[in-house]
Every structure is written in C-alpha cells, then in structure tokens.
Amino acid sequence: MDRPNNIAHQQDLDFMSQALDLALRSEAIGEVPIGALIVDENGQILSMATNLREKNTTVIGHAEIIALHRACKKRKSWRLTGCTLYVTLEPCFMCAGALVQSRIARVVFGAYDPKGGALGSLSNLSCDARLNHNFTVTSGVRSEECGKILKDFFKKKRKTK
C-alpha cells in the first residue's frame, strides 16, 4: 500500500494533542479511547467527538463519524470542503468512506490500524483515482501516544474479564 506524505506542522501536533484529550475522555465514559476533531480552512475547530458506540448503542458511533456529522450541522452543509480531520487512530472503511463523501481536504491521523485501517493499511481510499474525491493524508502524528492509550485500554479490558 502507498504510505501517504508525512509532513506534520506544529499546528498538527497541537490539534493531535486535543484529539488525544478526547481519546482519554472517551475512555472515561466507557468507550474505546479514540478522539477526533474537525478544523476549518481558517484553523477554527468545527467539531469534536469521542467514540459513542456503546453509549449511543449505534454502529455509527465512531468518533470520526460523529465529528463529521457535527461539523455538517455546524456548516449547514453535507460538504466539508477545505476542512481537516484529526483522529488518533487510522480510520476504518466506514469512516474513510464517509471522509470521501464529505469532500474533506485533509486527514491527519495518529496510530496505524493494521487490522482495519483504510487510509494506508488495508487500502488507501484517500488516493483511489476511481472515487469522485481524493484528499491529503498525514499519518503517524503522535502515533506512539495514540497507540499506547489503545493498547493500555485493551490490556486492562482483558485483565478485568
């Protein structure tokens, strides 16, 4: 698979820190620790989200999907042209597909997901020329911290079972 172009700026590191805070908040409410936020073309935060799959008992409760939905509501449009999504884990096919649909400009993610990731691991929907929209990806930003939160979470879960 093609590995995307990895240039992270200071702003990216800062927004990823906020996404990490959201991941911790996600864990605190009993969800898998993943956090996501969407920033517009002026660097203003449009939406933030934790995972909500358990709390909302819905398959569409991934942090990216909730962040996308909230950003659409804020913009009063299903198109998020010019926006950037920050997320602590590489998006799955559902979320990567939603990002294509939203016409987002860029995605910055933390840890790779070798088992389910669709922006570099299993596939890369961001640069599939057959789709009607492509976008830039910056990957591996604060990947160790992003990955550690998840590993620790699943380790704790296995212990309490």
Next chain:
Amino acid sequence: MDRPNNIAHQQDLDFMSQALDLALRSEAIGEVPIGALIVDENGQILSMATNLREKNTTVIGHAEIIALHRACKKRKSWRLTGCTLYVTLEPCFMCAGALVQSRIARVVFGAYDPKGGALGSLSNLSCDARLNHNFTVTSGVRSEECGKILKDFFKKKRKTK
C-alpha cells in the same frame, strides 16, 4: 472483482419492492431516490429509510446508514447479527464499511454502482478476509427498476438546470 452469489428468493423480491417504494418516497422529499430496509432473522422489518442527506444536511444521510442506525436503536445494540439489509443501489465504501462494523448477516441490493460500489464494483468488502466480519451478498435484485428510478431522476435534474 468477484461477483457475489446471486440467488434471490420470493421474499427478497417482496422486500426489494418495499425498498423501491422507499426510493420513490426519497425522491418525493427531494432526495436521491434510494431506499433501504433491515429485516431480522425472523423476517420482521426492523427499520426503513429513505436518503436524508439534503433534508438533514449531513454526509451520513445515506439510506443504508439511517436504516442501520434505526435498527440499532430498535435492537438496543450496535450489532445486527442475523439481519439482512435490502437496498436499491450497491452501497458505497462508507455504507459497506458500516455493514461490516454492524456484523450484518446478508445484504441484498438492486442496481450495481460502477462508479462507487463497494460490494462488487470497485471492491468487495463483504468477502475481504482481512476484515473481522464477512457477509453474504445477493446482487442485481430488481436491478432494472432500481436503476431506472435513479437514471430518470438524474435526467430530470439535468433538464431543470
């Protein structure tokens, strides 16, 4: 791409007729004419949906996503084990990815979508052995009727522009 196993039973034709009715209702409210419904293991309808992308101004307004969300709410679970989704058009990557996440048992769709379909056209997520769930697909059920509604809709749209 692998084309899935195509055996449609009378029940499939009947549920696809209902999905076609939902597609027409979708058009009547100003949406792209696509309809979807989810049936449980006993043949009971759990949820029905039209497209709602324009009306709800959200990128997650595809009929399949709304049908999945409503079925989760009905079941009080994000898992839809044993269920079947009927939809008039081949699902895109977002919707096909959501179907994988939901652990659905089977998908029956009408028309193929050569530009964006992720259950046989551009890819086939239903039988990707790397993913943590696979499901059965029956495709091309009432495909001419399902495709005609869409073709007529876009023809009308071009004329009124």
